[in-house]
Amino acid sequence: MVVHRALRMPVGSTAVFATLALAVCRADDAEGVPQPQAAIARAARAVVKVYGSGGVRGLEGYQSGILVSPEGRILTAMSTVLDSADVECVLDDGTRHRATLLGADPRRELALLAIDATGLPALALEPADAVPVGTRVIALSNLFAVAVGDERVSAQRGVVSAIVPLQARRGAAEAPYAGDVYVLDCTTNNPGSAGGALVDSRGRLVGMLGKELRSTTSGIWLSYALPAAELVRGVAAIESGTSDAETVEDARPFDPGRVGAILVPDLLDRTPPFVEAVVRGSSAERAGLRPDDLVIAVAGRSVGTRGALQRELGRLPAAEPMRLSVIREGAIVEIDLGPKPRVEERPHREDER
Amino acid sequence: MTRARAIGRLRPPTRDEATTLHRHRGGSAACPRGARRVATWSIAASLLGALAATCAAALAAAGDGEPTRAEETAFRAAVGRVAAAVVRLEPIGGSAAELGAGAEAVPGAGPTSGLVIDPAGWIVTTAFGVPVDMQRVVVVRPDGARLAARAVGRDAARGLVLLRTEPLSDTPSLEAVARDGMAPGQWALGIGRGWTHAAPNVTVGIVSAIDRAWGRGVQTDAATSPANYGGALVDIHGRVIGLIAPLPADTAGMPAGTELYDAGIGFAVPLEDILAVRSRLEAGETLEPGILGIAYRSRDRLNGEPVIGSCRRGAPAAEAGLRGGDRIVAIDDRAVERIADVRHGLGRRFAGDVVAVTVDRGGERRTVQVTLAASLPPWRRAVLGILPRENDARGVTVGWVVPGSAAAGAGLAAGDVFETAAVADDADGSKRVDLEDVRTLAGLLGGVEPGMRVTLSRRRGESVEAVTLEVTPGPGDLPADVPTAGDIDPAGGFTGTTTVVPLGGAEVDQPAIAVIPAGERSRGVLVYFGPPHGRAVEAEAEPWRVAAGRHGVAVVIAGSGEPDRWSRGDMVAVERAIAALQSRTAIDRSRIAFAGRGAGGAFAWLAAERIQTPVRGVAAWDSGLPRQASVRPAEPGASPWVLLGQGRGDLARQIEGDRRRLEAAGITVGTLPVNGDALPAEDLCSWVNLLGLL
Structure with a gap:
């Protein structure tokens, strides 16, 4: 959406300059009120600008990274920026260092870089508890590459808006990570933000800013961060050289017609999952399914369309009960279609379509 | 309860x-x-x-x-x-596209939120989450339980929907912030459950402005998006300011709210306004924005003076006795000085509401009670009954007077020049418009309807006199004996000859054939869609040459991209063909018509409806209107003239039904006489010329 992108860009950048304009330096009170300026001053020293390949197909050649050890370990987002032999990191003091890629966690899309330097100001990477919704946070990143030379990265204020599993994509590619993320009330969906630090108002690292993705459930651009606990796991996976990647589900859609539940023809863009007919003597009939039932969920997962119903049935492992929630005459009825039949080894071509 | x-x-x-x-x-x-x-x-x-x-x-x-x-x-x-009063809503079915690669936020495609205003099972949400074509929605309670819900009432002015579902226990009662308790700068928190039913999502900001979008919404910089549309905007005490909603585009006077989701602009409809109409929504009403039915003299829709240009026939303002020239000075005792003030005064009123409108008419104040309408009776095209000449001189020169028309009755004749015009029924009927050119007169007639009187100053030779005539409905059927272009406009260079050329060649995928009349300009353009048969060939131009030359009309013969059917791509090709035609002859864009036979007739209608170029006439024979046709009510200056052929049996019945449907929408419909397989080229070309009837 052209309008939207055009509107969004300047907003993102003005937000940078409006950052924390309200904040006033105060001494800690009896409660130990934190000082956000001090927090930013401390944390921002550990956020670096990462420059690599880019400039093609609208992809930027820069992003952000977090120093996670004084010996030059930099955690950043795995992206096309790193598809270069010449990745360079510019530290808070303006010094420029050639970086080497130590390893990557393809599931969380994290990469660990190393630069040849010591005694650096790092942020502690600790498996902290998740911070709750409503927590004030500060995003530190090289968004839009507005910080040049030894200029410090930009700070944005925000709030943790939600903690939900990531359901997002970039173009046609679905994000491989599907665990919890912090959805931020802070526009961090910007070029260069990825790999930046999310800190609390005491300057503690609570997450890493994610890439520019769209939600697959609502279609909106997402501003999100990977929680610190996931960063710890990701670094462990990289350092041990193992992968804790879950087996990727690649289930084919399952047509409930195979157990006697015939759906309405798929004629609309979002055909509602109505049952058109129930085959006599089928397990669907025995389970009590009726024509005109409207399926709204499979095993507790919502389905809003005929296609979503078939996908959710496809995700169920074989022999799992196919539990449907249907709307019948305005009320919700639970139906168990019985165990899911085993998928044939060699599907017909027609099934694939 | x-x-x-x-x-x-x-x-x-x-x-x-x-x-x-x-x-x-x-x-x-x-x-x-x-x-x-x-x-x-x-x-x-x-x-x-x-x-x-x-x-x-x-x-x-x-x-x-x-x-x-x-x-x-x-x-x-x-x-x-x-939080407990905000629930997640999930759409079932609907006409929105499924969210795929590069998907935008589209109405009805993803989960949104709803606000429980009554634990008995009443939930308010937005038309973004539950569009009009989607009556089915599932409520997900915070504990994950699903409840069926249905849309009961709608507020189309603010894009809200009232849903009914099962009773929801444990939902808190809401405290609404009163309007006078709102001020820019106060905390505003956005609460929704679009991400997950289990926990509310929270955005933080302030109230940016109150009474935005003609008083329908409060503006906030708390982030709003499909993740919290239908949720609550609350103050720092947890009192509800309003329901987060992307206000309908027209209402906000800017891109629809959805496009603004991370631009620092969001809207909420005050809860107290929603509660004020709750009983009407519960009763199943659809509340529409209220319309007065007036056009202003000023083109500036914001800062212009609120002086009425014309009142639509049968519309609320006209029924209440308001007239062109009246200056609106107050709406419901609130003084207004600009058009924007009037819009503010009406912004929170619905169709059916009664509004007191005070006007100044010639120094005298009068107040009338106007019952606002949801829509206006269709506009009926009105004409004097003349075809003008095209010329560069000031004024409008009569080229031909339609026999039996108002113009003929008033004794007008070819060669007469109109210098000024005024609508005699206006409150200040003396206000005359200088007629710069044909377009000025067409614009003035766009504001009148049959039965109204127009006064023209007519120059004939050396004498100038005022002529007043009552405009009549534009003719449906074609008048007989329409003269040739050369007779109507002797200086136009119409010799009756034509040239035939392919349009565009390399620039156009499906080159169309054009028959172009001699002379510097064409009096109109006819695009013809025959039975689909692939690329158009030059021989097809032959039956059109005589008629095109006689009436000075350019005829474009479209080809179909596929050999046996008309498709969407052909619409694009036609638009390019019209553009290509413009490089060969000056065309009058107010006289572009589409005609077609059989499948081409149905396609002519769809193409006329969907392309960017305004199409003023559609003719179809051996076919009725396509099923997808949306017949929109005629609006001033934008109403087509439709010619329908006759048919037999079922087709005759369908055409009769189409005719009634078009006429009900205020569209001028006539019959196209067709004989067997012969192309009605003469009638169609004279009709295109007559689209310029004033």
Whole structure:
């Protein structure tokens, strides 16, 4: 959406300059009120600008990274920026260092870089508890590459808006990570933000800013961060050289017609999952399914369309009960279609379509 | 629970009542520990009463807006008061596209939120989450239970929907912030459940402005998006400011709210406004924006003076006795000075509401009661009955007077020149318009309807006199004996000859064939869609040459991209063909018509409806209107003239039905005489010429 992108860009950048304009330096009170300026001053020293390949197909050649050890370990987002032999990191003091890629966690899309330097100001990477919704946070990143030379990265204020599993994509590619993320009330969906630090108002690292993705459930651009606990796991996976990647589900859609539940023809863009007919003597009939039932969920997962119903049935492992929630005459009825039949080894071509 | 009690509970309490309510509501949302300790001096009398004051005090103590934990605890307390009244809504089916690669936020495609305004099962949400074509939606309670819901009533002015579902226990009663209690700068928290049913999502900002979008919405910089549309915008005390909604595009006077989701602009419809119309929505009404039915003299829709240009026939303003020339000075006792003030005055009124409109007519004030309408009766095209000549001189020169028309009755004749015109029925009927050219007169006639009187100053030779005539409906059927272009416009260079050329060649995928009349300009353009047969060939131009030359009309013969059917791509090709035609002959873009036979007739209608170029006439024979045709009510200056062929049997019945449907929408319909397989080229070309009838 052209309008939207055009509107969004300047907003993102003005937000940078409006950052924390309200904040006033105060001494800690009896409660130990934190000082956000001090927090930013401390944390921002550990956020670096990462420059690599880019400039093609609208992809930027820069992003952000977090120093996670004084010996030059930099955690950043795995992206096309790193598809270069010449990745360079510019530290808070303006010094420029050639970086080497130590390893990557393809599931969380994290990469660990190393630069040849010591005694650096790092942020502690600790498996902290998740911070709750409503927590004030500060995003530190090289968004839009507005910080040049030894200029410090930009700070944005925000709030943790939600903690939900990531359901997002970039173009046609679905994000491989599907665990919890912090959805931020802070526009961090910007070029260069990825790999930046999310800190609390005491300057503690609570997450890493994610890439520019769209939600697959609502279609909106997402501003999100990977929680610190996931960063710890990701670094462990990289350092041990193992992968804790879950087996990727690649289930084919399952047509409930195979157990006697015939759906309405798929004629609309979002055909509602109505049952058109129930085959006599089928397990669907025995389970009590009726024509005109409207399926709204499979095993507790919502389905809003005929296609979503078939996908959710496809995700169920074989022999799992196919539990449907249907709307019948305005009320919700639970139906168990019985165990899911085993998928044939060699599907017909027609099934694939 | 009875409705009366429900309304009583949800009515925004007065200040005294609010205190009482606090006192009796117990400590279900106890003030967070930290906040309370900061404000130990609080003198609030009761536990929950203390909450609001305490949180506010916490903020005050923190001073100067420093982000402290006191703020965070205040946010959580405010959210905690309302969160249980915000539920997740999931769409089932609908016409929106499924969200795929590169998917935008589209209405009805993804989960949104709803606000429980009554635990008896009444939920308000937005038309973004539940579009008109989607009556089915599932409510997901915070505990994950799903409930079926249906749309009961709609507020089309603000894009809201009232849903009915099963009773929802444990939902808090809401306290609405009164309008006079809102001010820019106050905290505003957005609460939704679009991400997950289990926990509310929270965005934080302030109230940016009140009474935006003609008074329908409060503006906030708290992030709004499909994740919280239908949720609550609350103040720091957890009182509901409004329901988060992307206001309909027209309402906001800017891109629809969805496009603004991270631009720092969001809207909420005040809860007290929603509660004010609740009973009407419960009764199943659809509330439409209220219309007066007037056009202003000024083209500036904001700062222009609110002087009425014309009142639509049968529309509320005309029925109440308002007239062109009246200056609106007050709406419901609120003085107005600009058009924007009038729009503000009407912004929160619905169709069916009665509004007091005060006007100044010639120095005299009068107030009339106007019952606003949801829509206007279709506009009927009115004409004098002349075809003008095209010329560069000032004024409008008559080229031909239609026999039997108002113009003929008034004794007008070819060669007469109109210098000024005025609508005689206006309150200030003396206000004359200088006729710069044909377009000025066409514009003036766009504001009149059959039966109204127009006064023209007519110059004939040396004498100038005023002629007043009553305009009549534009003819449906073609008048007989329309003269040739050369007779109508002797200086136009129309010799009757034509040239035949392919249009565009390399630039156009499906080159169309054009028959172009001699002379510098064409009096109109006819695009013909025959039975689909692939690329058009030059021989097809032959039957059109005589008629095109006679009437000075350019005829474009379209080819189909596929050999056996018309498709969407052919619409693009036609648009390019018209553009290509413009490089060969000057065309009058107000006289472009589409005609077609059989499948081409149905396609002509669809193409006319969907392409960017305004198409003023559609003719179809051996076919009826396509099923997808949307017949929109005629609007001033934009109403097509339709010619339908006759048919036999079922087709005749369908065509008759189409005719009634078009006429009900105020569209001028006539019959196209067709003989067998012969192309009605003569009638169609003279018809294109007549599209310029004034």
